[in-house]
Amino acid sequence: MRAAVLEAAITELTQTGYAALTVEGVARRAGVHKTTIYRNWKDADGLVADALASHFAADIPIPDTGAVESDLRALARSLVATMTTRTGRALLTTVLSDAVRIPRLAEVKHALFDDRFRRAEPVVTRAIERGELPADTDPAELLKTLAAPIYFRLVFTGESVDEATADRAVRVALAAAHARALPAV
Amino acid sequence: MRAAVLEAAITELTQTGYAALTVEGVARRAGVHKTTIYRNWKDADGLVADALASHFAADIPIPDTGAVESDLRALARSLVATMTTRTGRALLTTVLSDAVRIPRLAEVKHALFDDRFRRAEPVVTRAIERGELPADTDPAELLKTLAAPIYFRLVFTGESVDEATADRAVRVALAAAHARALPAV
Amino acid sequence: MRAAVLEAAITELTQTGYAALTVEGVARRAGVHKTTIYRNWKDADGLVADALASHFAADIPIPDTGAVESDLRALARSLVATMTTRTGRALLTTVLSDAVRIPRLAEVKHALFDDRFRRAEPVVTRAIERGELPADTDPAELLKTLAAPIYFRLVFTGESVDEATADRAVRVALAAAHARALPAV
Amino acid sequence: MRAAVLEAAITELTQTGYAALTVEGVARRAGVHKTTIYRNWKDADGLVADALASHFAADIPIPDTGAVESDLRALARSLVATMTTRTGRALLTTVLSDAVRIPRLAEVKHALFDDRFRRAEPVVTRAIERGELPADTDPAELLKTLAAPIYFRLVFTGESVDEATADRAVRVALAAAHARALPAV
DNA sequence: TGGTAATCGAGACGGTACGTCCTGTCTTACT
DNA sequence: AGTAAGACAGGACGTACCGTCTCGATTACCA
Numbered sequence: 001m002r003a004a005v006l007e008a009a010i011t012e013l014t015q016t017g018y019a020a021l022t023v024e025g026v027a028r029r030a031g032v033h034k035t036t037i038y039r040n041w042k043d044a045d046g047l048v049a050d051a052l053a054s055h056f057a058a059d060i061p062i063p064d065t066g067a068v069e070s071d072l073r074a075l076a077r078s079l080v081a082t083m084t085t086r087t088g089r090a091l092l093t094t095v096l097s098d099a100v101r102i103p104r105l106a107e108v109k110h111a112l113f114d115d116r117f118r119r120a121e122p123v124v125t126r127a128i129e130r131g132e133l134p135a136d137t138d139p140a141e142l143l144k145t146l147a148a149p150i151y152f153r154l155v156f157t158g159e160s161v162d163e164a165t166a167d168r169a170v171r172v173a174l175a176a177a178h179a180r181a182l183p184a185v
Numbered sequence: 186m187r188a189a190v191l192e193a194a195i196t197e198l199t200q201t202g203y204a205a206l207t208v209e210g211v212a213r214r215a216g217v218h219k220t221t222i223y224r225n226w227k228d229a230d231g232l233v234a235d236a237l238a239s240h241f242a243a244d245i246p247i248p249d250t251g252a253v254e255s256d257l258r259a260l261a262r263s264l265v266a267t268m269t270t271r272t273g274r275a276l277l278t279t280v281l282s283d284a285v286r287i288p289r290l291a292e293v294k295h296a297l298f299d300d301r302f303r304r305a306e307p308v309v310t311r312a313i314e315r316g317e318l319p320a321d322t323d324p325a326e327l328l329k330t331l332a333a334p335i336y337f338r339l340v341f342t343g344e345s346v347d348e349a350t351a352d353r354a355v356r357v358a359l360a361a362a363h364a365r366a367l368p369a370v
Numbered sequence: 371m372r373a374a375v376l377e378a379a380i381t382e383l384t385q386t387g388y389a390a391l392t393v394e395g396v397a398r399r400a401g402v403h404k405t406t407i408y409r410n411w412k413d414a415d416g417l418v419a420d421a422l423a424s425h426f427a428a429d430i431p432i433p434d435t436g437a438v439e440s441d442l443r444a445l446a447r448s449l450v451a452t453m454t455t456r457t458g459r460a461l462l463t464t465v466l467s468d469a470v471r472i473p474r475l476a477e478v479k480h481a482l483f484d485d486r487f488r489r490a491e492p493v494v495t496r497a498i499e500r501g502e503l504p505a506d507t508d509p510a511e512l513l514k515t516l517a518a519p520i521y522f523r524l525v526f527t528g529e530s531v532d533e534a535t536a537d538r539a540v541r542v543a544l545a546a547a548h549a550r551a552l553p554a555v
Numbered sequence: 556m557r558a559a560v561l562e563a564a565i566t567e568l569t570q571t572g573y574a575a576l577t578v579e580g581v582a583r584r585a586g587v588h589k590t591t592i593y594r595n596w597k598d599a600d601g602l603v604a605d606a607l608a609s610h611f612a613a614d615i616p617i618p619d620t621g622a623v624e625s626d627l628r629a630l631a632r633s634l635v636a637t638m639t640t641r642t643g644r645a646l647l648t649t650v651l652s653d654a655v656r657i658p659r660l661a662e663v664k665h666a667l668f669d670d671r672f673r674r675a676e677p678v679v680t681r682a683i684e685r686g687e688l689p690a691d692t693d694p695a696e697l698l699k700t701l702a703a704p705i706y707f708r709l710v711f712t713g714e715s716v717d718e719a720t721a722d723r724a725v726r727v728a729l730a731a732a733h734a735r736a737l738p739a740v
Numbered sequence: 741t742g743g744t745a746a747t748c749g750a751g752a753c754g755g756t757a758c759g760t761c762c763t764g765t766c767t768t769a770c771t
Numbered sequence: 772a773g774t775a776a777g778a779c780a781g782g783a784c785g786t787a788c789c790g791t792c793t794c795g796a797t798t799a800c801c802a
Contacts, residue, residue: 001774017283017285017286018204018282018283019203019204019282019283019286020286022761022762022763023762023763023764024761024762024763025762032774032775033774033775033776033777034763034764034775034776034777035764035765035766035774035775035776035777036773036774036775038763038764038765039773039774043764044763089285093281093282093283093284093285096278096281096282096340097203097204097278097281097282097283098202098203098204098278098282099278100202100274100278101202101204106343109341110343113341113342114342144334144337144338144342145334145357147337148333148334148336148337149329149330149333151333151337151340151341152329152332152333152336152337153329155281155336155340156281156294156298156336157298157299157329158291158295171361171364172330172357172361172364174364175360175361175363175364176356176357176360176361178360178364179356179357179359179360179363179364186752186753207782207783207784208783208784208785209782209783209784210783217753217754218753218754218755219754219755219783219784219785220753220754220755220785220786220787221752221753221754223785223786224751224752224753225752228785229784371747371748387653387655387656388574388652388653389573389574389652389653389656392787392788392789393788393789393790394787394788394789395788402748402749403748403749403750403751404749404750404751404788404789404790405748405749405750405751405790405791405792406747406748406749408789408790408791409747409748413790414789459655463651463652463653463654463655466648466651466652466710467573467574467648467651467652467653468572468573468574468648468652469648470572470644470648471572471574471575476713479711480713483711483712484712514704514707514708514712515704515727517707518703518704518706518707519699519700519703521703521707521710521711522699522702522703522706522707523699525651525706525710526651526664526668526706527668527669527699528661528665541731541734542700542727542731542734544734545730545731545733545734546726546727546730546731548730548734549726549727549729549730549733549734556778556779577756577757577758578757578758578759579756579757579758580757587779587780588779588780588781589757589758589759589780589781590759590760590761590779590780590781591778591779591780593759593760594777594778594779599758
């Protein structure tokens with residue numbers, strides 16, 4: 001039952017959007033009574049948070065190719081792949097819509113974005129150990145510089161986002177990392 | 186009347202958020218009847234779009250200090266200043282909430298981001314003419330690289346965003362611009 | 371203009387009924403602006419009252435055939451003819467709907483029903499003078515007895531009302547008039 | 556709940572009339588939410604029809620005194636008693652207001668008038684069996700002749716209606732019934 | 741003939757009610 | 772004990788009219 005409801009929630013989310021999602025709609029789609037949902041989740045928000053969390057729970061693999069550039073490229077491309085699906089877009093708009101006000105959504109956002117970066121940090125530390133990056137490189141910072149333009153294009157400008165975008169992000173991030181060691185421009 | 190409604194909409198937006206905004210609520214706050222709003226705007230969305238547009242209508246000044254770095258710094262800092270107010274944050278999340286589905290919001294988003302960048306392009310072209318940046322630098326691309334990490338922090342990670350963030354963005358953008366002329370890392 | 375509005379009101383009355391009649395609807399149909407109606411009539415009720423009064427203003431002829439039975443028959447048949455038209459029915463339901471509460475409608479009712487009887491009284495008094503009816507016959511009473519079953523069928527039972535109904539009403543009224551002179555049954 | 560709503564509807568009907576009755580008003584008075592009314596009744600009309608039906612549900616007793624005159628007198632007087640209360644008058648005008656257009660009201664009218672007459676027919680048939688009335692007397696016809704002047708005065712002329720009116724109606728009805736056996740006047 | 745007044749169309753406004761959809765709580769009955 | 776079913780109070784939706792108002796534009800009349 002729980003699974004059916006969560007899946008129905010994801011479907012509604014992708015089809016009608018977060019704003020138009022209703023508990024009754026999810027219940028109908030899941031073939032379940034409204035009260036059943038209210039028994040298991042506090043809100044529509046709680047339900048959506050759970051649905052998103054369980055749907056995106058599958059860990060993304062942390063690449064280890066031996067070279068920082070290909071590692072970063074793999075990371076960036078997997079990010080692009082995740083977020084250009086219909087569901088990925090739904091996730092984005094949902095989480096951006098009102099996460100500030102809805103604690104459960106903020107948690108999901110944290111889990112899906114911040115944690116993802118933290119888990120990828122070894123990619124950077126390994127590169128530092130290999131001497132590919134300056135010793136004082138901040139892994140979190142570099143990864144944000146990597147992700148930022150991708151998310152920016154996804155969310156703000158309507159531009160198409162593809163592997164080329166990912167690769168360009170890698171170049172920018174590496175350039176910035178190397179530049180950090182140089183005197184300010 | 187129109188002004189009162191738009192202002193009330195902005196207030197509701199900052200206080201209760203986009204999802205919880207109701208036409209009746211705005212009408213109450215503006216001291217206006219619901220039907221008056223429906224006479225002038227098709228939707229709650231249309232109203233919100235108008236409110237956002239009018240709120241951000243004040244043109245940001247395009248700096249021209251004679252040096253690309255200080256120009257970019259001025260741009261980045263003014264962006265940070267705009268978006269770190271309570272209202273700025275609220276409006277930012279509103280615009281992002283479901284612009285995919287709501288054409289009027291998409292228009293506002295376009296006006297708010299794309300147009301803003303276009304108006305700032307002279308900053309980059311002047312720098313190219315002065316020889317501060319490689320001749321093949323893409324102005325739009327550089328400006329996106331500048332804005333991306335700021336918006337990214339504002340929207341995704343809960344980190345504080347301040348002038349230091351702005352300055353760091355300038356460094357990254359310039360590093361990336363110069364690196365474009367070099368062979369790929 | 372006045373004429374166009376009154377005519378439009380009658381049309382609306384017959385087509386959509388008194389309850390569903392709106393000032394705006396009448397204005398639309400009359401090709402006139404709403405305010406014009408409000409300038410000339412206090413209410414929808416006032417408008418309807420005027421419309422009915424002017425439409426039914428045409429006096430019914432008072433017959434004088436020389437014999438009470440044919441006089442009454444003419445009266446009854448003209449009543450049937452008036453009230454079985456589409457407009458006549460509209461008049462009936464309008465006037466019955468809420469005349470108690472709406473003074474202007476009560477006036478119209480008075481004008482259209484009571485006065486009509488008063489004008490017909492000579493028919494009875496002439497019959498009394500001719501010796502066709504007992505000297506103590508109450509003209510108003512007799513005419514009400516004549517009209518009552520016709521209106522009753524029109525308004526209460528859905529039965530068809532035609533000339534036969536009119537003639538039957540004449541028989542009953544005359545029987546009652548003659549019986550008045552006899553000892554109570 | 557149902558009872559509270561129906562009672563509230565009757566009260567609104569007597570106080571403000573059919574035209575001015577609103578679903579929200581009834582809901583307010585009944586201490587019930589608007590949607591509850593819409594769940595149980597299709598329309599304001601349906602609600603009113605139900606309210607009227609339940610209010611007049613109390614069967615009028617069919618008299619059997621052994622003599623036609625006193626039987627008819629009892630019938631006529633009970634009719635007068637029912638319809639001269641404030642509520643009775645209000646409900647009468649409601650039923651007549653627009654029954655042509657509103658099927659539910661037509662049903663109620665049918666139940667209120669036709670059925671009531673049908674139930675009273677034994678009064679007449681017994682009188683025929685006793686030889687008090689001609690064998691070919693049409694019971695329905697006689698009862699209509701009895702009721703017509705009472706309703707006529709109630710609805711059209713503003714005259715007071717009392718027991719004397721009832722008794723006069725009895726005399727007229729009996730005179731007409733006897734006259735039927737005689738050659739036409 | 742030119743100004744004044746009346747009359748009109750046009751449409752905005754605050755307001756009431758419409759009938760619908762959804763919320764979140766509750767009770768009942770099944771299983 | 773958990774569920775389907777569904778009633779309920781409540782809030783908001785977007786629409787149709789209400790009756791009032793202000794604003795020109797058009798007449799028409801009179802000075």
